[in-house]
Structure formats: C-alpha cells, structure tokens
Amino acid sequence: MTGPQRHGRDQGKAAGRSGRGSGSHAPKPRREASREVQPARRVAFDVIRAVSASDAYANLLLPGAIREAGLSAADAALATELTYGTLRQRGTYDAVIAHAAGRDIVTIDAPVLDALRLGVHQLLGTRVATHAAVNESVNLVALIAGRGASGFANAVLRKVAARSAEEWMDVIAAAARSDDERLGLRYAHPVWIIRAFRRALAAEGREDELEALLAADNAAPEVTLVALPGLAEPEDPHRPYAATAFGSAGGDPGAVVAANKGRVRVQDEGSQLVALALAGARPIRAGERWLDLCAGPGGKTALLAAEALRGGATLDANEVVPARAGLVRRAVAPVPLHVEVAEEDGRALAAARAGVYDRILVDAPCTGLGALRRRPEARWRKTAADVPELAGLQEELLTAALDALAPDGILAYVTCSPHLAETAAVVQTVLRDRADVEELDARAAIRAVSRSPIDLPAPAAGSGHAQLWPHRHGTDAMFLSLIRKRA
Known part of the structure; x- marks a missing residue:
C-alpha cells in the first residue's frame, strides 16, 4: 500500500472511521485557510453529503442551496450537473473508487467518500479539465477532513484520471459476477431494479427495450x-395542458410559475396524463364528489381541483404526513375551489366514508422507481425488501378506496413505479375477490386526453391498465388502472 493510501486509512482511524452511514457522529472537519473550493462544487458537495448522511432529497435541497450561495446561472448549471450526475452514477463510481483505492469503500470515511464520488464524476462524466477536477476535489477533502485525507484523495483521483470512462467500465465489468451486474455497473442501477424493469417490459413483449430504459433514467428530464x-x-396544443417545455439545460420555469401566480406550475407530463384520465373518463356531472386519497405533495390534486371546478364537482384531499399536507394546501391555493385537506391514514378515512365518492384518485406510496430521472438517489435508497411492505399497503389502500366509491363511481389506481408487484399484481390481487367492480380501458382514457398519438401496447395479460415509460414517452414511468364500481 502506498504512502497516500496509508494516510487515508490513518485519517479514517483518527476520525473514528464512521463509514458511509455516518454524518452526525463524525468529528468536526479540520479547515485550512489556504484551501479554497469553487462555490458550485461546494454547493454540490453539501447537497450530496446531506443526501448521504440525512436521507435528504436533492431535488428539494438543491434549489435553496443555489439561491443561498448566490450562484450565477452558469455556476448553478454546474452545481446541478455535478449533484445529479454524482448521485445518479454512485454505484458505478463506488466500484471505480474501490478499485483505485485498493480497498472496500466502507473503509473510507463518509465525507471523504462523497468528495471522491464528486471528483470521479468530474473526471469520468463531464468535460471538466482533469487538473481542475483533481485539484478542486483534493482541496475539498483538505477542507472537510484535513491534509492527510487530501493526500489519499489525490492518489485515488490520479489513478482514476489515468483511464478513460470506457476503460474503467471494462475494468469494473470484468469483476462482475453476472450479466445483470455488468449491466448495473454500466448504467448505474442496482441489480434488483434491472430485473424488475425487465419483467415489467416483458409483460408488454418489449424486454429488448431494457437498455434504452436504463439509459433514459440517466438522462436529465x-x-x-x-x-x-x-x-x-x-x-402547446399537442400536450394535455402543458404550457411550456424547457430543455434540461435552459429556460427559467420558476419565472413562468411566479408570473402566473401558481396557475402554471412544474409537473411531469405523465402525472398530468393519469390525473386527467380520471377526470376525463366520462363527462362530469354537476354535484359529483371527488377524493384524492394520498394527495401529497399536491400536484395532481391541483389539476383535479381545476377540473372539478370546471365540471361543478367538489374535491376532498387527504395526506397522512402533516408537512406534505401543507404542501397540498399550497398547491391547491391558486384554484378558486375549497378543498378540504385531511391528515388521516387513508385506509381509515376511506373506511369511514363508504359509498360516498364518485371519483377517487389513489396515488399510492411506492418505491418511486418510475422517477429515477428526477430523484436519482432513490435507486440507492430502496431495496427489494421494501417492495412487499409497500405492496401490502397499496392493496389495503386500494381495497378501502373501492369501498368508498359510490355505485357507478370510478377510481384511478396510480403508482410512480413500473414494478409489477406494485402495479398489475396489486390490482389483480384486490379485484380477484370482488364481483362489484370492473377494470376499464386506461390506455383509451390516456389517449383521449393526450391530444397526440401515444404508444400504449396492451399488456400480455390482456388487462386494461396503462404503463408510461421514460424511454418511450418522455415521462416518468407512471402506472394507471381505472376501476369502476358496478351500479
């Protein structure tokens, strides 16, 4: 082991080497006045560190961090690319770091590891000059962990810089234990997600689209x-209600939102389509009662509220988490329709309102695997072990919501996940023992509101649900099943 690597290990011991999950128990960093880090990189590092140490969400934290730092437009774009790129490719970069360091990443102090990930992304995933990527990253490590750790970081990053991204892919792929693991390293997806995506695509006879899907997850939406x-x-009359679409590197949607006082807001087109499919499943009759059972953070609620207002319907909402319930109230505020937002367990609320609602949206809690483009850190947070518990909750919410439907009422079961255990299997399990409901053609409902041709093949099982895909539709991977209660 070389000198710099010994320094890195010694630094880890001196710091109590808390490992990747550390953060709150790590010692205070030793700062050196002579070291400076470019502001965009510091913002990116602080957000990445918060994601690692505190399970923060980058998409919520980064905009505020950029404003607080007063970054220029160019530096804000750099901070955004560095943050999301590093989080997205973390699994691949960890394999590169482990090989370059000659040891498992769990032996590297958590803040140092995050700084190395940020440096490796600059070297392998951007056009940042090698000397800038290495020097800035070494300075960052010196600031957060001291001179000894910076020597270790320098040695690792110079080894990384000695090979191209493709050369590194060959190196780490050679150590993979299976084809799926090699695919996971190339596209920075855990193996269990790759297998879940393959099964979901195979249900449509499109298993050959797997790599296109993985690549789409790694592209800025x-x-x-x-x-x-x-x-x-x-x-844009060719989108359901999409006012403006900005390229990933340009435009200022915040200015448009502010100018329109919240009546125009950021929302993925897939989320628009599934909400509008429920509202447009049949003509709205004045006096209908609607419910958004799992409403947070409120984007779909606001869209439903606007449609309810136009059709003479009323809308209730529910969100069990108080902070997210607050987001729902803010989301619907621009709509001149009173929306009562409850903060109850959705199962209990639905059970207490049997037979009440004409339309219900169940946007169920899920793994979020359909939104990995927007929340890249989610792929490293969830595991296959999370799915059964979520699926159980989804079945209970759907069952309770069906009981809350009035005769001839329509329910939309939605997840931002294509995982079959959270989508088709939930619907099949719940509907199997119920003679009082039937599944409608969700694909036709989406086509009716999309206002432009949309490729929605029938699932192999022949059910009526619809699955949107990032690589095929340019949306999050939203799942929709429309269910009608028989009169």
Whole structure:
C-alpha cells in the first residue's frame, strides 16, 4: 500500500472511521485557510453529503442551496450537473473508487467518500479539465477532513484520471459476477431494479427495450409545465395542458410559475396524463364528489381541483404526513375551489366514508422507481425488501378506496413505479375477490386526453391498465388502472 493510501486509512482511524452511514457522529472537519473550493462544487458537495448522511432529497435541497450561495446561472448549471450526475452514477463510481483505492469503500470515511464520488464524476462524466477536477476535489477533502485525507484523495483521483470512462467500465465489468451486474455497473442501477424493469417490459413483449430504459433514467428530464385547465392557457396544443417545455439545460420555469401566480406550475407530463384520465373518463356531472386519497405533495390534486371546478364537482384531499399536507394546501391555493385537506391514514378515512365518492384518485406510496430521472438517489435508497411492505399497503389502500366509491363511481389506481408487484399484481390481487367492480380501458382514457398519438401496447395479460415509460414517452414511468364500481 502506498504512502497516500496509508494516510487515508490513518485519517479514517483518527476520525473514528464512521463509514458511509455516518454524518452526525463524525468529528468536526479540520479547515485550512489556504484551501479554497469553487462555490458550485461546494454547493454540490453539501447537497450530496446531506443526501448521504440525512436521507435528504436533492431535488428539494438543491434549489435553496443555489439561491443561498448566490450562484450565477452558469455556476448553478454546474452545481446541478455535478449533484445529479454524482448521485445518479454512485454505484458505478463506488466500484471505480474501490478499485483505485485498493480497498472496500466502507473503509473510507463518509465525507471523504462523497468528495471522491464528486471528483470521479468530474473526471469520468463531464468535460471538466482533469487538473481542475483533481485539484478542486483534493482541496475539498483538505477542507472537510484535513491534509492527510487530501493526500489519499489525490492518489485515488490520479489513478482514476489515468483511464478513460470506457476503460474503467471494462475494468469494473470484468469483476462482475453476472450479466445483470455488468449491466448495473454500466448504467448505474442496482441489480434488483434491472430485473424488475425487465419483467415489467416483458409483460408488454418489449424486454429488448431494457437498455434504452436504463439509459433514459440517466438522462436529465425535460422540465414540463402544466397550465391548470380553465385557469391558464396552454401554449402547446399537442400536450394535455402543458404550457411550456424547457430543455434540461435552459429556460427559467420558476419565472413562468411566479408570473402566473401558481396557475402554471412544474409537473411531469405523465402525472398530468393519469390525473386527467380520471377526470376525463366520462363527462362530469354537476354535484359529483371527488377524493384524492394520498394527495401529497399536491400536484395532481391541483389539476383535479381545476377540473372539478370546471365540471361543478367538489374535491376532498387527504395526506397522512402533516408537512406534505401543507404542501397540498399550497398547491391547491391558486384554484378558486375549497378543498378540504385531511391528515388521516387513508385506509381509515376511506373506511369511514363508504359509498360516498364518485371519483377517487389513489396515488399510492411506492418505491418511486418510475422517477429515477428526477430523484436519482432513490435507486440507492430502496431495496427489494421494501417492495412487499409497500405492496401490502397499496392493496389495503386500494381495497378501502373501492369501498368508498359510490355505485357507478370510478377510481384511478396510480403508482410512480413500473414494478409489477406494485402495479398489475396489486390490482389483480384486490379485484380477484370482488364481483362489484370492473377494470376499464386506461390506455383509451390516456389517449383521449393526450391530444397526440401515444404508444400504449396492451399488456400480455390482456388487462386494461396503462404503463408510461421514460424511454418511450418522455415521462416518468407512471402506472394507471381505472376501476369502476358496478351500479
């Protein structure tokens, strides 16, 4: 082992080497006045560190961090690319770091490891000059962990810089134990997610699209705005209510949202489509009662509220987490319709309102595997062990919501996940023992509101549900099943 590597290990021992899960118990960093780090990189590191140590969400934390640092537009774009790119490729970069360091990453102090990930992304995933990537990263490590750790970081990053990204892929792929593991390293997805995606695509006879899907998850998504129907006018008539679409590197959607007083807001087009499919499943009759059972953070609730207002319906909402319930109230505030937002367990609320609602949206808690483009850290947080518990909750919410439907009422079961255990299997399990409900054609409902051709093949099982995909539709991977209660 070389000198710099020994320094890195010694630093880890001196710091109590708390490992990847550390953060709150780590010693205070030793700062050196002579070391400076470019502000965009510091912002990126602070957000990455918060994600690692505190399970923070980058998409919620980063905008505020950019504003607080007063970054220019160019530096804000750099901080955004460094943050999301590093989080997205973390599994691949960890394999590279382990090989370059000659030891398992769990032996590297957590803040140092995050700084190394950030440095490796600059070297292998961007056009940042090698000397800038190495020097800035070494300075960062010196600031957060001291000179000894910076020597270790310097040695690791110079080894990484000695090979191209493709050369590193060959190196780490050679150590993979299976084809799926090699695919996971190349596209930075855990193996269990790759297998779940393959099964979901195979259900449509499109297993050959797997690599296209994985690649789409690693591309920055287009920012799409929704114009609330009846309250703002869409600029693009070929999208359901999408007002403006900005490329991933340009545009200022925040300015558009502010100028329209919240009646235009950021919302993925897939989320728009599934909410509008429920509202448009049949003509709205004045006096209908609607419910959004799992409403947080409120984007779909606001869209439903606008549609309810236009059709003479009323809307209730529920969100069990108080902070997210607050987001729902803010989301619906621009709509001149009173929306009562409860903070109850959705199962209990639905059970207490049997036969009440004409339309219900169940946007169930899920793994979020359909939104990995927007929340790249989610792929490293969830495990296959999380799925059965979530599926059980989803079945209970769907069962309770069906009981809350009035005769001839329609329910939309939605997840931002294509995992079959959270989608088709939940619907099949719940509907299997119920003679009082039937599944409608969700694909036709989406086509009716999309206002442009959309490729929605029938699942192999022949059910009526619809699955959107990032690589095929440019949306999050939203699942929709429409269920009608027989009169």
